Amino acid sequence: MDMNEIKEIFFQECEEQLAELESGLLKLNDGDRDPETVNAVFRAVHSIKGGAGAFGLDDLVSFAHVFETTLDCVRSNRLDPGPEVLKVMLKSADVLADLTNAARDGGSVDEARSRQLIKELEALANGEVPQASAVAEPVAKAAPVVAAPVVNDEGFQPVAFSFDDFETDEPALMEMPTYEIVFKPKSDLYAKGNDATLLLRDLSRLGEMSIHCDMDALPTLDRLSPETAYFSWKVSLKTDKGEDAIRTVFEFAEWDCDLDVSLVSGDAAPAGEELPMQPVPFDLSILDDEPVGPIGVIEEEEQLAAQQEIRNAAVAAAGTASNVLQMAQSAARAPAEKSAGAAASAAAQSAAAQQAAASAATPTIRVDLDRVDRLINLVGELVINQAMLSQSVIENDANGTSSINMGLEELQQLTREIQDSVMAIRAQPVKPVFQRMSRIVREIADMTGKSVRLITEGENTEVDKTVIDKLAEPLTHMIRNAVDHGLETPEKRLAAGKSAEGTVRLTAKHRSGRIVIELADDGAGINREKVRQKAIDNDLIAADANLSDEEIDNLIFHAGFSTADKISDISGRGVGMDVVKRSIQALGGRINISSKPGHGSVFTMSLPLTLAVLDGMVVTVANQTLVVPLTAIVETLQPEAAAIHSFGSNQRLISIRNSFCPLVDVGRILNFRASQADPVEGVALLVESEGGGQRALMVDAIQGQRQVVIKSLEANYTHVPGIAAATILGDGRVALILDVDTIVAASRGQSLKPEMSLAAAG
Amino acid sequence: MASKKTARKTLSLAPVLDLNEATTLHEKLLGLKGSDLTIDASAVERVGTLCVQVLMAGAKTWEEEHLSFTFSKVSDAFEKTTQLIGVDIDHLMAKEI
Numbered sequence: 001m002d003m004n005e006i007k008e009i010f011f012q013e014c015e016e017q018l019a020e021l022e023s024g025l026l027k028l029n030d031g032d033r034d035p036e037t038v039n040a041v042f043r044a045v046h047s048i049k050g051g052a053g054a055f056g057l058d059d060l061v062s063f064a065h066v067f068e069t070t071l072d073c074v075r076s077n078r079l080d081p082g083p084e085v086l087k088v089m090l091k092s093a094d095v096l097a098d099l100t101n102a103a104r105d106g107g108s109v110d111e112a113r114s115r116q117l118i119k120e121l122e123a124l125a126n127g128e129v130p131q132a133s134a135v136a137e138p139v140a141k142a143a144p145v146v147a148a149p150v151v152n153d154e155g156f157q158p159v160a161f162s163f164d165d166f167e168t169d170e171p172a173l174m175e176m177p178t179y180e181i182v183f184k185p186k187s188d189l190y191a192k193g194n195d196a197t198l199l200l201r202d203l204s205r206l207g208e209m210s211i212h213c214d215m216d217a218l219p220t221l222d223r224l225s226p227e228t229a230y231f232s233w234k235v236s237l238k239t240d241k242g243e244d245a246i247r248t249v250f251e252f253a254e255w256d257c258d259l260d261v262s263l264v265s266g267d268a269a270p271a272g273e274e275l276p277m278q279p280v281p282f283d284l285s286i287l288d289d290e291p292v293g294p295i296g297v298i299e300e301e302e303q304l305a306a307q308q309e310i311r312n313a314a315v316a317a318a319g320t321a322s323n324v325l326q327m328a329q330s331a332a333r334a335p336a337e338k339s340a341g342a343a344a345s346a347a348a349q350s351a352a353a354q355q356a357a358a359s360a361a362t363p364t365i366r367v368d369l370d371r372v373d374r375l376i377n378l379v380g381e382l383v384i385n386q387a388m389l390s391q392s393v394i395e396n397d398a399n400g401t402s403s404i405n406m407g408l409e410e411l412q413q414l415t416r417e418i419q420d421s422v423m424a425i426r427a428q429p430v431k432p433v434f435q436r437m438s439r440i441v442r443e444i445a446d447m448t449g450k451s452v453r454l455i456t457e458g459e460n461t462e463v464d465k466t467v468i469d470k471l472a473e474p475l476t477h478m479i480r481n482a483v484d485h486g487l488e489t490p491e492k493r494l495a496a497g498k499s500a501e502g503t504v505r506l507t508a509k510h511r512s513g514r515i516v517i518e519l520a521d522d523g524a525g526i527n528r529e530k531v532r533q534k535a536i537d538n539d540l541i542a543a544d545a546n547l548s549d550e551e552i553d554n555l556i557f558h559a560g561f562s563t564a565d566k567i568s569d570i571s572g573r574g575v576g577m578d579v580v581k582r583s584i585q586a587l588g589g590r591i592n593i594s595s596k597p598g599h600g601s602v603f604t605m606s607l608p609l610t611l612a613v614l615d616g617m618v619v620t621v622a623n624q625t626l627v628v629p630l631t632a633i634v635e636t637l638q639p640e641a642a643a644i645h646s647f648g649s650n651q652r653l654i655s656i657r658n659s660f661c662p663l664v665d666v667g668r669i670l671n672f673r674a675s676q677a678d679p680v681e682g683v684a685l686l687v688e689s690e691g692g693g694q695r696a697l698m699v700d701a702i703q704g705q706r707q708v709v710i711k712s713l714e715a716n717y718t719h720v721p722g723i724a725a726a727t728i729l730g731d732g733r734v735a736l737i738l739d740v741d742t743i744v745a746a747s748r749g750q751s752l753k754p755e756m757s758l759a760a761a762g
Numbered sequence: 763m764a765s766k767k768t769a770r771k772t773l774s775l776a777p778v779l780d781l782n783e784a785t786t787l788h789e790k791l792l793g794l795k796g797s798d799l800t801i802d803a804s805a806v807e808r809v810g811t812l813c814v815q816v817l818m819a820g821a822k823t824w825e826e827e828h829l830s831f832t833f834s835k836v837s838d839a840f841e842k843t844t845q846l847i848g849v850d851i852d853h854l855m856a857k858e859i
Contacts, residue, residue, distance in 0.1 A: 185811075190781050190810075190811070190812055193781065195780070195781060195810045195811055195812075196810075196811040196847065197809070197810055197811050197814075197843055197846060197847055200846055200847055201846055204846060211846070211847065211848035212848050213847055213848035213849050215818055215849070218815060218818055218819050218822060219819060220819060220822055220823040220826060221788070221791055221792060221795065221816075221819050221820050221822075221823040222792065222795075222823070224788060224815070224816065224819045226784035226785045226787070226788035226812060226815075226816055227781070227784055227785065227812060229811075229815075230815050230819075231811060231814075231815055231847070231849075233847070233848060277848075280845060280846050280848075
């Protein structure tokens with residue numbers, strides 16, 4: 001594995017850590033004071049710093065270090081995470097994410113912003129709470145306080161630490177307990193890039209140390225395997241840092257060595273007289289820097305500690321990296337969390353145990369997306385092949401034996417199951433996208449001077465990865481709009497009798513095989529008069545057009561429509577909701593708006609769970625086979641002559657249960673035939689279009705209902721208006737999948753372009 | 763005595779003797795077997811446990827074959843590391859001839 005791969009894994013982990021960081025901070029923001037949450041946040045920053053140190057990403061390290069110091073104050077209850085503090089922290093999390101991205105892809109970071117935040121973070125750590133100054137000026141304080149950051153920074157030991165610190169505070173100055181440590185590394189320790197020298201060096205920092213190296217196992221040169229562990233050590237350490245601190249040193253090597261720590265005496269008497277112990281020199285600073293600097297350069301204590309810490313974490317990062325390779329990352333983490341939980345106080349224990357249980361229950365592996373895609377493609381082919389097989393069996397052997405038919409049926413079920421399972425691999429929770437939104441809300445709230453709270457629900461709703469990837473952009477647009485245009489300024493809100501803080505609610509849920517994402521704000525709602533006026537000004541509608549409220553609301557999805565009085569930096573450049581609508585539609589989704597003046601607006605997006613398969617109704621139109629997405633169809637009916645009414649020159653309506661619904665001749669619109677078909681001869685599919693209105697699509701006949709594998713028409717041919725994609729049927733023929741919304745729009749008079757005649761495409 | 767002097771070989775250690783170097787060092791030492799050896803550790807900036815193991819195994823082997831295995835010069839980093847991990851190299855330090 002070369003360095004770049006390790007680095008890539010580091011960045012992947014960074015992403016996870018950043019998500020963890022943000023969700024933790026948001027929990028704190030909501031008033032969660034669970035120590036485990038604080039620890040999770042701390043761990044996230046600490047891991048990023050450690051990994052970044054290993055790769056020499058100095059900007060990232062220095063920022064993370066300051067951030068971590070401040071978080072440590074929160075962790076040790078020296079700084080109360082109030083709203084102001086969290087505001088700074090959330091911003092810092094954003095900057096940390098920027099720095100990580102910059103380190104990964106190059107690019108620049110707003111340095112002024114990060115400098116400013118460093119100052120704010122330092123101020124929080126130093127100024128605001130008097131006790132907090134201890135961290136910044138370790139020299140001025142007594143031993144336990146100096147010890148605190150070292151001990152805490154070294155490892156991810158949660159809560160237990162703060163308690164230990166309290167316990168050891170007093171006795172620490174009076175007596176130094178002596179511990180006897182027996183340390184037997186296994187060969188794995190070295191194989192994972194760890195080195196006993198580093199561990200022993202860190203150990204020596206904890207106090208006064210004597211050591212005996214047991215070399216008895218060492219063979220002669222010709223029988224020696226250079227990468228096997230032969231040495232083992234017995235260490236006598238006089239320290240006031242406690243056993244936990246000692247164990248923390250070995251935290252990342254825990255599984256790769258035999259470790260025994262025991263308290264020998266409460267006094268200074270060193271044990272192990274029977275063995276010749278070699279005192280370890282106090283000044284080991286020369287071992288800190290790779291290049292040997294001029295001797296006598298005395299590093300500042302803090303710097304030293306920081307370096308040591310980075311190195312530790314680097315080892316940790318390497319360790320984790322190899323774990324990833326073993327595809328057991330989270331499984332490996334679970335024991336770590338469990339051991340942490342065991343040491344924690346009762347309350348934290350249950351929380352940690354829960355977390356440990358949760359992560360133990362779902363071991364994960366990291367797989368290249370390409371591989372999954374390949375699998376999905378193959379399964380798609382399998383489904384098609386299975387359909388073809390069934391068909392040819394039926395054709396060749398009309399009275400086929402029951403065993404063949406039963407086998408075929410089983411095969412069909414199996415392929416369906418395989419397909420569902422493979423699709424489930426690609427399914428991901430929408431959480432990462434939602435989390436990104438909270439940052440956008442923060443930034444825009446800052447820019448506009450509004451106070452906004454983002455509430456997210458259903459973050460764990462799963463949807464295909466492709467959908468998630470393509471969801472971020474339209475969602476960002478909409479969130480910007482909601483904050484910029486939707487919510488009022490705090491003054492206006494107060495005047496309207498609302499709280500100064502606006503609320504944006506982002507919800508995801510599954511509904512009848514689709515994912516529905518709702519974005520609701522409690523702002524002023526759509527100003528329909530203004531929208532209407534603007535639409536008239538822009539010649540979108542006639543001055544005397546009679547539009548329902550809903551139709552007016554939907555006008556904002558027209559291209560070039562912006563209702564903001566002023567064009568702001570954030571939104572309103574005219575590339576707004578129409579772009580959103582187009583991207584949602586490109587995903588096979590629909591978007592709707594409903595608005596209540598004074599109470600805000602709700603945008604509802606409904607998206608398919610996957611872009612790879614679709615349940616469709618296979619129909620015949622003018623001898624062409626088409627597939628209509630089942631989700632669009634409300635019902636099917638056989639029109640009777642009495643129910644058909646002519647309207648205008650060539651429009652027809654069908655009367656369904658005392659209401660009239662426009663009849664859309666699909667064959668005519670797609671130019672499959674020149675003249676209108678007789679509705680009585682065919683079947684009408686009642687479909688719901690995105691505007692909420694219903695249309696009756698007229699087709700010649702229904703062949704059946706089946707799941708089809710979507711093949712992109714754009715990728716294989718070119719975009720065809722009115723057609724969403726294509727598929728391959730059981731008989732090997734290509735069938736086009738109808739884009740219902742475009743067909744409906746075309747029936748309203750926005751005709752498909754004439755050159756897009758499809759007669760030849762079937 | 764003169765014959766012994768010509769047989770004495772010197773091995774200068776690389777600046778970085780980390781985990782990856784252990785195998786190389788092991789091979790180098792195996793290739794030098796059978797003659798007195800002087801090790802120059804003056805350039806060493808960093809040394810890991812595995813390399814110390816190899817060196818100590820070398821010392822043991824040389825001792826069994828009644829040949830001399832000495833460190834002529836050691837860098838501060840080398841000395842500190844060996845002290846840190848409790849490996850005594852005092853008796854291996856070069857005395858006058």
